[in-house]
Amino acid sequence: MASASSPSLDVATPERVSLTLPVAGIGYRCLAWLVDATILFFFWVIAYFVFSVLVSDVLGLLQGLSGLVQTLLAVGIFATQWMYWTLSEVFLHGQTPGKRLLGIRVVRMDGSPVGLYESAMRNLLRAVDFLPAFYATGSISMLFTKQHRRLGDLLAGTLLVREELFNLDKYTAPAPASPETAAASGAPGRLASEEVELILAYLERTPWLEPDARRRLGLGLVERFGGLAEAERATVTASQESLEGFLRARAQGAR
């Protein structure tokens, strides 16, 4: 959700719904760049290895070929340095392999996918964003612009949005049928969606909680949202399973 700390891109669609896409910050972008740089680095290492094998060991047979290999190598290094970014952004829908791994994507300021010109522009500007070393200029630009854009993005009118993974199962997981479920459906008052979200967030995290904390938080939630009489609460909270079953049924409301 948009807040002061996480900037977002707001798009008004023709359907009269406004989209709010979260913007990828400097951390995501650094990581994605590191992944891409690693890929390029290993490409170069392998290319160099192949090249040296061809030139030094198989000299007699490949003498004529080595000139061609040299040409390919020079062109290949140049191509990986400059065309890797643009080609992958154009053909992989705004993502380089590193960006895909991190789940970020280049889009235009109106949320539409980038074309050849935008991508070429933002990637040619890497020459300046990199100055004086390791994207110092680009990082400063990202820190000082509201939507974390480097100079290349400012020029091309692009930015990076983040894609998240959501688990919708938590809403639809079946509640265990038991006496507690009946108690839950009989509980007075419907929960607001934030309260439902809170209970589901708890249930989603229970497998990783310390037993003590798990018990304590569960009791607190029953106390706050259960709306039960003393005797019923005692049966519900008798075991951790029945407590969580009750909470799930409560969050999913009267079915």
Add this chain to the structure above:
Amino acid sequence: MAAPLPVFVGKRRPDWESLQGLLARQRAGTLRLEELRTLDTLYRRAAADLAHAQTFYPGTDAHRFLNQLCGQAYAVIYQPPRDRWTAVKDFYRRDFPATLRAEGRFVAVSAAFFILGLLLGSLVVLLEPRGAELLVPEGVRSYVAQGRMWTDDILSVAPPNAVASGIATNNLTVIIFTFASGILFGLGTVFTLVNNGVQIGAITALCAREGMAVQMLDFISAHGPVELSIIVIAGGAGLILGQVLIDPGELPRGQALTLRGRSAVKLVLGCAPFLACIAIVEGFISPGSLFPTAVKAALGLALGGLFWSYLLRAGRTYSAAATSLR
């Protein structure tokens, strides 16, 4: 009062999942025509659900999920026209030369900076012989002191195709930098242009003083005209960036930059293949004495003339037709 959140999610989820499936197939390029209508319907429903979630369940994961789903579908449905390979042909037939003619004054200013550098460099070396120590690289000076061209040895070290590809990538890097450093309010571009001019001017003047003007001409004449033209054009593209940053006109700086940057990047992209081709000439023909100087000079002039007549004439009729249609 709206339904509880889990009920809403449970009821609508199948639609969202089939929309996700269709989006994945669109991305993989296996979407069939009849599925397109389904995609459209599902997108509209998801947009309606998003509006519903914005009102009744703001800030929940379901809301964020719908937001992202609609964002992805929106990007698929409202795509700008794709750049296809026919667009490349169109680009060279009329778009690139037309852009160059439209931005002619920037290219002219860029040429002026370059010529200024040339004059400065050559005047300094001609008037003050010790100036060469400052402006001409050490390696070149030692060759000239021995009365030889530094380019004579290029071909004995590496085969010509390796030289050509090395030169091509080096030159491409130079024009990329000349263009991109325009983002520093044009200062980077001006510096690169003047600096290149000074170096070439100084080296030429040094050769002339040492009585090697013919050899210098011999080396530079075949590829020089086109190569220097391209650097000047890339400089013009960099100056466009500088100009729009200093004086964005009626638009906000960001928007003006995006708008004008498009023509600037067209100039650079358009030049790139020509620069790669001219590197072949620089690698195969320019060095050594395989070809007499007269042939090299004639070739250089012919290539330069062709390049500029292409830039100034290509697509004129098209652009006239396009403007009259609008």
